[in-house]
Each structure stands twice: as structure tokens, then as C-alpha cells.
Amino acid sequence: MRIAIDAMGGDHAPKEIVIGTEYAARNNSDINYVLYGEESEVRKYLTDDLSNIEIIHTNEKIEADDDPVRAVRRKKEASMVLAASDVKEGKADALFSCGNTGALVAAGLLVVGRFPNVDRPALMSTLPAFSGSRQEFEFLDLGANSDAKPVNILQHAILGTHYAKDIRQIENPTVGLLNIGTEENKGNDLNKKAYNLLRDEPSINFYGNVEARDLLNGLVDIIVTDGFTGNAVLKTMEGTTSTMKKVIADAILSGGLKTKLGGFLVKDAISQLGDSLDYDKVGGAILIGVKAPVLKSHGSSKREVVEYTLEKTKNILLSGVIDHMAEAFSE
Incomplete structure (x- = not known):
């Protein structure tokens, strides 16, 4: 090898x-x-x-x-x-x-x-989940295709399903479509057409739409979207994580004695939280x-x-x- x-x-x-x-x-x-x-x-x-x-x-x-x-x-x-x-x-x-x-x-x-028969590859990464039975999920496309077609999203869902089965040993992984609402008729033309294709594809276990606020709640094993949206969401998550770490550290350091003492007592828990948000520890993104x-x-x-x-x-x-x-x- x-x-x-x-x-x-x-x-x-x-x-x-x-x-x-x-x-x-x-x-x-x-x-x-x-x-x-x-x-x-x-x-x-x-x-x-x-x-x-x-x-x-x-x-x-x-x-x-x-x-x-x-x-x-x-x-x-x-x-x-x-x-x-x-x-x-x-x-x-x-x-x-x-x-x-x-x-x-x-x-x-x-x-x-x-x-053959894959129109456009996608970038996919494993991200952490913080509720439910899932500890992580696959997220794609992260930016390989800024302008996607509905069939691209369908193909990416199939590729992601095989990955989740073989790498994470999930027998029947669920697939969610990132959207602005959970209803079937929500979203732009791309998402509506992609929804119909995903719903009718027998080789995947389609859950339905997933809102961005539930992204880290472990609702599904795989979340698919177009590359522009996926990249923007990923960078928002990275920025939010980095900013929150800094805000917490600054609040502790600039506080009084009680605040600093409390920070000392919870520093291990804060460190564990930071580690759980660090998806780099599961490795980089794969071009599938x-x-x-x-x-x-x-x-x-x-x-x-x-x-x-x-x-x-x-x-x-x-x-x-x-x-x-x-x-x-x-x-």
C-alpha cells in the first residue's frame, strides 16, 4: 500500500x-x-x-x-x-x-x-454530533461544486451512503437534505428538485429536509447540499467555534477571583468541549x-x-x- x-x-x-x-x-x-x-x-x-x-x-x-x-x-x-x-x-x-x-x-x-456516470465529485468531511444516538455525521459537498444540479446532490447522497456503510459500519444510513425548512415544498428550485430525486431513490434511506439549526443534533448519518452552501456553513461553524473559545477564555481571564477560580474548576470540561468540536481529529475531507x-x-x-x-x-x-x-x- x-x-x-x-x-x-x-x-x-x-x-x-x-x-x-x-x-x-x-x-x-x-x-x-x-x-x-x-x-x-x-x-x-x-x-x-x-x-x-x-x-x-x-x-x-x-x-x-x-x-x-x-x-x-x-x-x-x-x-x-x-x-x-x-x-x-x-x-x-x-x-x-x-x-x-x-x-x-x-x-x-x-x-x-x-x-463513470458520476458527473461531479464532492468534498466530504466527518463532523461531530452532540445529541441523539449519533456522535458524528458525513457532510457534503463542502465546496467542490459551487453550482450544483439536483442529480449531483442525488449522486453525492449515494456516494455518502456507501462511505457510511463501509467506513462507519452503518447498515442503513439515513440521508438528510440541508434546507431552510423541514417541509417537502421548502427551499429554492434546486432543493425542491433534489428532494424529489432523493425521495424516489431506492438505494438510499432518505430522512427528509434538515434545517441548519439541527445540523449538529445527530438527526441523520449523512447531510447533502450544494458546494456553495456547504462551504459557507462549514466556515461559519469553524468561525463560531474559534470565536466561542476565545470569548470564554477572555471572560475567565478578565473576571474577578471567583470567575478565575470557576474557570480553573471547569477547565477540563472546556478542554473536552474544544476537543469534541475539533473535527480535524477525524482526518481531512475526502474527494468522493x-x-x-x-x-x-x-x-x-x-x-x-x-x-x-x-x-x-x-x-x-x-x-x-x-x-x-x-x-x-x-x-
Whole structure:
């Protein structure tokens, strides 16, 4: 099993990518990790001479502000593109990057290739749930397709269903459509048509509409929406979480003795809450609908997130979910 890693993608590349990969390699001696990037820079941060880490040298990389499609087509020697090419050619089994999201989506679509009969792949992440029997749910699309069609949302629901069955071992996962109300006739034209398609699709267990205020309440196993809405909601959640942590910390530090004492007594509980909101610990987002696992973490990801995402990549490869998705869309 070989995982291709874009060592030059992200705000803290290559240092955090290399160190995170080394963490993963120590714990998974049966997996080969291939780092694509400037060899002298990559070697600078390797501390162990591990036999399951390989470096493929390249001087070129895709920048954060590059046009995604143009960069993938023109920068053939970029670390991300070389890694994607090796996945396409069967020299590696999966691709991971913290780099330009648009470029990674383009590399997944144009280089790795999508499944036949899947019109557009989607970015999907696992998010925490805080009530009911569910502790987490799958959320897609997170931004791969800003302009979606109803059939895209249907296909994403089917892909997400296979993922939940194979990765999370849920026998009959439920699917909800993110909307402005729970009634069947709510929403814009896209959501109304998507609702009808989801309701009539026999291969999924459609729950109905889910409002944004219930997103974290564990109503369903999978929530689908268009990429524009999904990305906006995800970033709102990230911003809210970050702001609330800061507000609580500032309130404690600026309060009197009783406030500080109370803060000291509840600091473990606050820390646990922060950990439960940190969905990076379940690994990055996966681009589903392409022929091999393509995973993406934040550009600001540090070594721990890299390790979590590489562990997630391993589990996806072992599960066989990609083959099951391909089979579902082969007809």
C-alpha cells in the first residue's frame, strides 16, 4: 500500500507535512509513504531513516493563489500533480495534500479521474454530533461544486451512503437534505428538485429536509447540499467555534477571583468541549466520486492533522469503499 503525499502543499509545508508523515510511518511499517517535493527541504525535517518513507524530487509546486485548472494543466512537474499522476498510473493508491483546494479537486477530476456516470465529485468531511444516538455525521459537498444540479446532490447522497456503510459500519444510513425548512415544498428550485430525486431513490434511506439549526443534533448519518452552501456553513461553524473559545477564555481571564477560580474548576470540561468540536481529529475531507482516495486537510494543518488524515486514508484503502462506489455507478 502506497500513499502519495504533496509535501509542498499548505501554509506549513514541508515541515509539518514531513513530520506528520514520519509519525504515521512509525506506526504503520506495512505502508509506504511517498513524499513529493524539494528533496533537500524534505530531508531537512526527517529525523529517522525509515524504510517506508520515499522522496520523489520536484522543484515545482502549486501556489495557494494559482488558478486551479490552469495550474494542474501547466505545472506537470508540481508536487501535487506528480503525486496525482502516480495514483492514476497505479504507482500509488491514494493522494493526500494540504495545498490549494481547487487544484486538488481539479487534479482528482482531471488526473486521477472520476467514476463513470458520476458527473461531479464532492468534498466530504466527518463532523461531530452532540445529541441523539449519533456522535458524528458525513457532510457534503463542502465546496467542490459551487453550482450544483439536483442529480449531483442525488449522486453525492449515494456516494455518502456507501462511505457510511463501509467506513462507519452503518447498515442503513439515513440521508438528510440541508434546507431552510423541514417541509417537502421548502427551499429554492434546486432543493425542491433534489428532494424529489432523493425521495424516489431506492438505494438510499432518505430522512427528509434538515434545517441548519439541527445540523449538529445527530438527526441523520449523512447531510447533502450544494458546494456553495456547504462551504459557507462549514466556515461559519469553524468561525463560531474559534470565536466561542476565545470569548470564554477572555471572560475567565478578565473576571474577578471567583470567575478565575470557576474557570480553573471547569477547565477540563472546556478542554473536552474544544476537543469534541475539533473535527480535524477525524482526518481531512475526502474527494468522493474519483477512482482513488484523494484527501485534503486545511492549508494551516499541523503535524497532528497530517497524521490523523493519513490514518484515515489507510482505513479508506483497507475498507474497499472505493471499489464499492465504482461498482454502484458502473451500471
